[in-house]
Amino acid sequence: MTHRLVALSVASLALLAPLIAPAQGLRPSAPVAGSGVVAPVGLPAAGGLAADYIVAVVNSEPITNNEVRAATQRLAQQLTQQGRPPVDASALAREVLERLINEKAQLQQARESGIDADSAAIDQAEQNIAQQNQMTVPELRRRLVQQGTAPGQFRNQLRDQIVLTRLREREVESRVRVSDLEVDQYLREKQSSNDPATQQINLAQIVVSVPDTATPVQVAALQARAQRALTRALAGEDFAALVREFSDASDSASLAAGGELGLRTGDRYPPLFLQATQNLAVGAISALVRSGAGFHILKVLEKKRGDLPAMTVTQSRARHILLRASPQLSEGAARDKLNEFKKTILAGKANFAELAREQSQDGSAAQGGDLGWANPGMFVPEFEAVMNALEPGQISEPLVSRFGVHLIELMERRQASLSPQEQRESVRAQLREKKLDETYARWAQDVRGRAYVELREPPQ
Structure with missing residues (x-):
């Protein structure tokens, strides 16, 4: 399907960079040990011209050093534009070669299966790429030529990607199913998880500060003051009004907001606050919490799990x-x-x-x-x-x-x-996406394993 060009391979990303958004990329497949024969890649020959030679053969079809070098250079350029740290060129070339091997083996399987893409589908894909980059097709072609890519080469890349996408749909996506039992298990695990990073909590607090120099008598008086505030809060008095009356918070914005600390993941709260509120329902108020800053009274305003679907x-x-x-x-x-x-x-x-x-x-x-x-x-x-x-x-x-x-x-x-049933379907979609990644990786390794691949050393 031509609109799924988010499935572009590393080689195609390199061809299209920097035209295409950095989020695009192929689902990763595990690199295979021993693919490091590419190095040194792209060493110039005498006279400044790059020497070309075959670096791999996949079921009798060659991959050349120039193919790997061009894809590696453009991918490195794209990574730089994304602000990522520099990557070792040899390591990047080895990864690109392995991806090119995988892609060639899959294209061969697609041809054997009779999967193809007609000119109309390629035209549509080219138009989509142009629209994504807010330009016309002629402008896109001019930009590609400026980057050293002929329009015919670009269209061949698009044909390959359409064919690969159709092959992966047939071979991978049709296999993936998520059962009700898997959805139930996921929800149980998430709902019972105590990992603070997966929980979002909004607390409000009344804080009665205790100076470092306070005497025991002063500490007792401040504790009694905090206890009075707690008693009135538990009796149902307006918490925001009690914040304004009792809280010593130095942040005037916090006082104006009724002591609200804001919705954040649990790992961004002090452990003392989490311990005091972890078993409390929304709307409940904690016992007094003693910290180095003083006495705190916490009210749970909101709790939700960040890894569950949005409401x-x-x-x-x-x-x-x-x-x-x-x-x-x-x-x-x-x-x-x-x-x-x-x-x-x-x-x-x-x-x-x-x-x-x-x-x-x-x-x-x-x-x-x-x-x-x-x-x-x-x-x-x-x-x-x-x-x-x-x-x-x-x-x-x-x-x-x-x-x-x-x-x-x-x-x-x-x-x-979202209704409860719709939340379940959203969870199902999350699980299916994860399964697709896993199934694709296994399938790609299987296709790679069944292909005859000969890796060649650079000529001496």
Whole structure:
């Protein structure tokens, strides 16, 4: 699917840097020992020209030193632009070579499986890259040429990435399932966790300061003052009013906020505060807490776990027209047909819902393509990425997913609270993403292990 170019490999990242956002990258696969034969990479030959030679052969297909050098140099440039510390060039080249080996082995498997990408899909991918970088396709091509990349080379890279993405969808994503039992277990573990870093707490405090030079009599008087404040707080008096009356906090903003310390992870509170409040419910008040600064009374204002789903999410309501590729309708023809639909809708000659009822090839057709309110993660990533980029009332370009070719109209957006069931589905999505990473790593290692790989030393 062409919108999932977030799955670009290291080699393709190097090709596109610095055009593409630094968050893009391939799911990591474990490096294989013994791939260090690349060093020295990119040593110039006499006359200032780089000598090229084969550094690896993957099932009879070569990888050259120049390929590795170019990808390594561009990736190093991208890492520098991201402000990361310098990386040893030889180590980076070894990693790039291993990724190139993995990619070539996977492309070979894709060809054997009959997976390909047509020109229309590559055109769409190129247009998406240009839009992401706020430029036209001609501007993108000019920028690439300035960086030493021919447009044809760039399109070949895009073709490879589309093919790899489709292969990984078929071989990896179809295998991943998350059961209700796994969701239950995850929730139990998180809810019973005492790790302060996974908890977010908001406390309010009354502090009665005790000077370092205070005598025992003075300490006793200050403790009695703190106890009076505690007694009144436990009796239900307004805590913020008691803060203003009793607290010696030097921070006037804290006094004005009723002693509120703010929502933060538990590891950012003093251990004494955590111990005093860990078993308290929201709204409860602690016993007196003695610290080096004095006596504290703590009220629990809020507790939540930072690793559980947010209670509110941005929901989207969209409708679409889906055309499935078939022997009678190619992917390119489906794209052209949807482009015509879009033109007629924008010209006011047709209605999106009516066209969806007449033309869409999925279960939403009867509802005019209406997909209802959707939480993040409910749709496949390539569909959701395009939908999220739309403004209400806007219609997308045709996009390809594993289901076919879509035309999307975003109807509305809203903020909504998650029901308990929706929170479970959000947890399921988190677990599935983790499983995808693990399954991909195993699959990539398996493909690598079945390939014949010959690593070659540099010529002497």
